[in-house]
Amino acid sequence: MRDLPAFTLAGYDKGRGLLTQALWFAVMNTVFMAWFCPARLRVALLRAFGARIGEGVLIRHRVRVLWPWKLTVGDHTWIGEGAWLLNLEPVTIGSHVCISQEALLCTGSHDHRAADFRYRNAPITVEDGAWVAVRATVLAGVTVGRCAVAGAGTVVHKDLPALTLQTQDGQRRPVEEPK
Known part of the structure; x- marks a missing residue:
């Protein structure tokens, strides 16, 4: 039987103080996620809160980032509408990556x-040229390899090797490198 009142945040470091967390939530929920916020401003806001973001990055509206200071994004990467980067631990996204609409990258687990349902969190890495397609989910501890494809609606719960496509039914097959 679970003893949920025994749950604590033991071993989990949010990375910033309560004031910074509250300020980020206010900015994220009023400006950052809004349709009228320019993509360049989204990048600037993430950088202001400690994210390391490369050049030519496009972040669309309704994207949620739990902790910007635990986010690294390479050059010329796209993050689509409604994507959720639930980064209790670091998320590292390479260059020329596409994180499609409503994709979820979740570093948290239990x-x-x-019985106390303690955290079992782990970082996520998405390597250069990868594509996390619409409504795909990448779970804690996973590396999505170079030019790999997490197909639409799939749940990636173990490393996805380079140049590999995983479909919604969990099947994997090799893919050619984009030319």
């Missing part, structure tokens, strides 16, 4: 065997 130990289902522990």
Whole structure:
């Protein structure tokens, strides 16, 4: 039986103080996610809160980022409408990556065997040239390899090697490098 009142944040570091967290939530929910906020301003806001963002990055509206200071994005990467970067731990996204609409990158999890349901978080890496397609989910501890494709609606719960496509039914097959 779970003992949820015993849950604590033991071992989890949010990375910034409460005031910075509150300020980020206010900015994210009023300006950053809004349709009228220019993509360049979104990048500037993330950088202002500690994210490391490369050149030519496009971040669309309704994107959610839990902690900008735990986010690194390479050059010429796209993050589509409604994507959610639930980065309790670091998320590293390479260059020329496409994170499509409503994709979820979730670094958080819980130990289902522990009565206190303690965190079992781990970072996520999406390597150069990869594509996380519409409504795909990448779970804690996963690396999506170079030019790999997490197909629409798929759940990636273990590393996806370079030049590999995973479909919604979990099947994997090799793909050619884009030319």
